[in-house]
Amino acid sequence: MIRFVMAAAVGVALATPALAQTKTVAITAIVEHPALDAVRDGVVEALKAAGWVPGQTLTVEYQSAQGNPATAAQIARQFVGKRPDVIVPISTPSAQAVVAATRDVPVVFSAVTDPVGAQLVRNPDHPGGNVTGLSDFPPVEEHLLLIRKVLPGAKRIGVPYNPGDANSVSLVGTIKALAAKHGMTVVEAPANRSSEVQGAARGLVGKADVIYTALDNTVVSALEAVVAVGAQNKLPVFSGDTDSVARGTVASIGFNYFEVGRQTGQIVARVLKGEKPGDIPVTTARGTDLVVNPAAAQAMGVTLPADLVQSAKVVGK
Structure with missing residues (x-):
């Protein structure tokens, strides 16, 4: 404490x-x-x-x-x-x-x-x-469209989350509904505590085309573990919050x-x-920013579209 x-x-x-x-x-x-x-x-x-x-x-x-x-x-x-x-x-x-x-x-x-x-x-x-x-409440649909722009062939969205967090359970439900609307499916990866996040991320390898870390505090507190899994397996990681982009995710639209x-x-x-x-x-909350991290994208085997980078409010290194 x-x-x-x-x-x-x-x-x-x-x-x-x-x-x-x-x-x-x-x-x-x-x-x-x-x-x-x-x-x-x-x-x-x-x-x-x-x-x-x-x-x-x-x-x-x-x-x-x-x-x-x-x-x-x-x-x-x-x-x-x-x-x-x-x-x-x-x-x-x-x-x-x-x-x-x-x-x-x-x-x-x-x-x-x-x-x-x-x-x-x-x-x-x-x-x-x-x-x-x-x-x-995050702009989830914009996040999915962002993933689709960067990875047009992505169909399976891996979502690590804490099933004991009512906020996260509700958000996963929203992600599922919007993903279906855009021809995508959600692969859930439960993690009840921060120490379980890396294992949850590893469990998505081969099952998901991309990892999406929503606004789950358990996951965000262990984000570096998710990013490491993404880089090791060329599995791109997108985030629901823009602060996570500087910590190694590919991109986000958020507050x-x-x-x-x-x-x-x-x-x-x-x-x-x-x-x-x-x-x-x-x-x-008001205001949304596009933040991208070309170096993180490259580490995960992704090249960001030039127009996306040009339109970003913040471009990480």
Whole structure:
């Protein structure tokens, strides 16, 4: 379990009376990896921009569950006991743990693909209660079209995922439906923990034409193992998040997760200013970027189309 606290200074003079009172925000994530870390940092940056400065007018506590749902529940109970002004759980398992632990402490979740399927809210437009947040439902169909553009003959999409993560199960269902629409099939590769991800990826060799790592935190936390399998077997790996491209996947269309965090932080700021979470609709992250990694593609036996590379927002090396 990793923890850091940004302690608030006492007696700080502020230009804005509405922000004169120091606030406390508790942030937790199911695991540490670049995308979720970027969300956390984006939240803090947005709060700073809104006038709550860490170490002056804002106390921020962060804890990671290191991939363990039981630890996530423990962190949730601990945070609730401290009664912060807002708890920000990042990822579906952490959000489920926090929402189960409190009905009155304000909760603003982030990086949750399917808030309704995860039973965090019943109605995203009118969440009610103490919960709201931001969904990062990915542009799955665009991902499949991207795979088809790079690999026109790809028919079998290998998808490693954690079957114990409701978010991932829902997403795999979406991938199956959209894949069928485009004449593709999905080959599932279950992995209940990070240590099982490499074996799941190896199990796709000879069974899939391409590997697609969706927004599954168990898989993303062990992404390098998937990339290694892809390079060793000339099995191209595409990702559901753009941060993974720099870590070795071929390409992705997705969100800048620091911006996802900033958008989440703007919601948190509204709650700190007095709005009730239940009165704030759940929103979906804005903006999608095409990111490609020609070197990773080459290592996996793929040549990216020139027009695709030219249209990318970021080209890795």
